Amino acid sequence: MTGTSGALLEVDGLSVTFPSEDGEVHAVRDVSFAVEPGEVLGVVGESGSGKSVSLMAVPRLLPGSARVTGSIRFDGTELVGAKPETLRGLRGSEMAMIFQDPMSSMNPVHTVGRQIAEARRAHASVSKDEAWRDAVAALALVDIPQPETRAKQYPHEFSGGMRQRAMIAMAMVNKPRLIIADEPTTALDVTVQAQVLEVLDQARVESGASLVLVSHDLGVVAGTADRVQVMYGGTIVETGPTEEVFERPRMPYTVGLLSSLPAVDQIGGRLHPIPGAPPSLVSLPPGCSFAPRCPIVEDACREAEPELVEVGTGDAAQRSSTIGTDHLSRCRRWDVLAEGSTENLFSRTEVPA
Amino acid sequence: MSAPSTEAGAAPGAGGERDGALLQVRDLTTTFPVRGQGVLRRVVGRVQAVTEVSLDVDAGETLGVVGESGCGKSTTGRSILQLIRPDSGSVRYDGRELVGLSAKEMRPLRRELSMVFQDPFGSLDPRLPVSELIAEPLRIHQVYSSESDLRDRVDELLGLVGLKSEHRNRYSHEFSGGQRQRIGIARALAANPRVVVLDEPVSALDVSVQAGVVNLLEDLQERLGLSYLFIAHDLSVVRHISDRVAVMYLGKVVELGDAVSVYENPRHPYTQALLSAVPLPDPAAERRRRKSRVVLTGDIPSPANPPSGCRFRTRCPKAQQRCADEVPVLRASDVAGTHTFACHFPMGDADSAA
Numbered sequence: 001m002t003g004t005s006g007a008l009l010e011v012d013g014l015s016v017t018f019p020s021e022d023g024e025v026h027a028v029r030d031v032s033f034a035v036e037p038g039e040v041l042g043v044v045g046e047s048g049s050g051k052s053v054s055l056m057a058v059p060r061l062l063p064g065s066a067r068v069t070g071s072i073r074f075d076g077t078e079l080v081g082a083k084p085e086t087l088r089g090l091r092g093s094e095m096a097m098i099f100q101d102p103m104s105s106m107n108p109v110h111t112v113g114r115q116i117a118e119a120r121r122a123h124a125s126v127s128k129d130e131a132w133r134d135a136v137a138a139l140a141l142v143d144i145p146q147p148e149t150r151a152k153q154y155p156h157e158f159s160g161g162m163r164q165r166a167m168i169a170m171a172m173v174n175k176p177r178l179i180i181a182d183e184p185t186t187a188l189d190v191t192v193q194a195q196v197l198e199v200l201d202q203a204r205v206e207s208g209a210s211l212v213l214v215s216h217d218l219g220v221v222a223g224t225a226d227r228v229q230v231m232y233g234g235t236i237v238e239t240g241p242t243e244e245v246f247e248r249p250r251m252p253y254t255v256g257l258l259s260s261l262p263a264v265d266q267i268g269g270r271l272h273p274i275p276g277a278p279p280s281l282v283s284l285p286p287g288c289s290f291a292p293r294c295p296i297v298e299d300a301c302r303e304a305e306p307e308l309v310e311v312g313t314g315d316a317a318q319r320s321s322t323i324g325t326d327h328l329s330r331c332r333r334w335d336v337l338a339e340g341s342t343e344n345l346f347s348r349t350e351v352p353a
Numbered sequence: 354m355s356a357p358s359t360e361a362g363a364a365p366g367a368g369g370e371r372d373g374a375l376l377q378v379r380d381l382t383t384t385f386p387v388r389g390q391g392v393l394r395r396v397v398g399r400v401q402a403v404t405e406v407s408l409d410v411d412a413g414e415t416l417g418v419v420g421e422s423g424c425g426k427s428t429t430g431r432s433i434l435q436l437i438r439p440d441s442g443s444v445r446y447d448g449r450e451l452v453g454l455s456a457k458e459m460r461p462l463r464r465e466l467s468m469v470f471q472d473p474f475g476s477l478d479p480r481l482p483v484s485e486l487i488a489e490p491l492r493i494h495q496v497y498s499s500e501s502d503l504r505d506r507v508d509e510l511l512g513l514v515g516l517k518s519e520h521r522n523r524y525s526h527e528f529s530g531g532q533r534q535r536i537g538i539a540r541a542l543a544a545n546p547r548v549v550v551l552d553e554p555v556s557a558l559d560v561s562v563q564a565g566v567v568n569l570l571e572d573l574q575e576r577l578g579l580s581y582l583f584i585a586h587d588l589s590v591v592r593h594i595s596d597r598v599a600v601m602y603l604g605k606v607v608e609l610g611d612a613v614s615v616y617e618n619p620r621h622p623y624t625q626a627l628l629s630a631v632p633l634p635d636p637a638a639e640r641r642r643r644k645s646r647v648v649l650t651g652d653i654p655s656p657a658n659p660p661s662g663c664r665f666r667t668r669c670p671k672a673q674q675r676c677a678d679e680v681p682v683l684r685a686s687d688v689a690g691t692h693t694f695a696c697h698f699p700m701g702d703a704d705s706a707a
Contacts, residue, residue: 046559046560046561047559161652189421189422189586189653190421190588190627190630191421191649192421192652193630193632194630194646194648194649195648195649195650197632198643198648216559216560217632219633219634219639220632222632222634222635222636222639223632223639223642223643243636246634246635246636257560257561260560260561260563260564261589261634262564262567262589262590263589263592264592264628264631264633271564271567271593272564273564273568274561274562274564275565277529277531
């Protein structure tokens, strides 16, 4: 899935390892994906799946001990091995980041307006007054009431939701072309989350930027992303258009993730957990990393890690609607999922985790 | 704090009060002092964490308590168990009044009223092996006859929560989050409680693991006839596990009733906004919902200085003058009185779609 011409971000064969006392931690393994201009890519997975690390490698916001190999091209410029100045020029201007915790990503001793103006002046030759005006305009863009007054306040005077909106304002002030949002609403209450997601969407549509949304919340991704990629054991196990992946999952892990969720709009009977635990990233099994927990595993799955294969054209009934959708799965037995109902895949395998 | 008006429309016993419930909470109020900056750290105000909360938990029933951060749901749970001393109100367990009991008088009752905490990392002593973690409550309450009896009971509890007896000598750091929460549940169940307060028991877990713990809690309830007070911010999990649900906002119960009724036919505008804000893991449905979603403006006001009248009025799309003047009391939504809400201008059946 590489070399899509015109892609804003192209990640090819990205691997990230960290040294540890127990050996090398393979946090990200051979990950390739592309983000088109204006596109929203959702990245989902559970803790330790490599979803955050793979995206933080893009602006090189990883600890110094991380070893990054492969290729990351932003608008044609290679970032792996690039000079620090190249990255410094891109970070905060062409590509912006929004993090989970807005309290620790702002400086408590400077006013919110000053921090946003500083971000503006770091990348553009504008006067202090102009930068301040841009900061106030950015706060207005994210629906902060009385932006002139609010800009003069300190982060602690903002509530959690307002702080996160101010973070979005700071990310948007230089009109970035790519926004990487890592769990941007995880620390927020649902009613505030709804506000922040709406603001993020508005800001993105107005600026035409691409968005990579990393989240463990399948609901957040379902409503926002054009395409989604599911990560497990440090690598992409399924990717495709959001509706395709949610409605016709072709990787047992994705099926398990969806069927383990209780539904707010349904009276549920029994939930269907995925048995077992995620693999250790220090000593991964030789075959498919999901094999030890998979209800349809066969011997061949344990021998070699399967490749990502096109799965969109498997079902004759759905062939017309799914042709050329780039729906890929890292499962040798995806056709089993295409043939039968995926609903009861995990119900018969219930064992305590 | 203004006194609630007693309104003619209020059904007697509104608030889901039932005679003979195992746990009866009436007008429970808990406040925390706010201290000044000076040397004397004088009390300059009080945060009204829980205000006049009334609810019942029947034997074998699960009452879910939902609400956002700062709504007082955790303080309610802790005040019921007297882990935080409430200012006023009454908590009757099996006919016995708990408010006002000394720590010593409370101790034998703690066998029957236990708690599961959110953080499976912080709530287990890292220096004790699993067998000792589980045996600790048994030793405290002296509910074993001999060391071999204790050992058997620990193994039985491990089996009950889906762990193996060979796990008994391991330490908590050797377990995954889901397994640790199972150890926490085994501890809570060790002394054979009748009521368990679960404070965000699955919030720290990944969804695939969370499902297993939720199933376990349901199985244990059925086998042991437990009553649960299930406190969580995740509306989907609460709906899944609860028989009845209480929705809290800024220290008060705003809606209380049968889970199906509250979720299908929310009467309080806050309940409706809360339900409509939950993102669905279904792309087509979620996109439709986003268009019609009631997005609340503003943030939760400070509980140190709550708004007059209805506490939700500052964010409510339906608020009028009356909401500022008069505190709404819980009143019945249906003839049976099993679903109550506190709102002057409730959502009708026509516009209550979640």
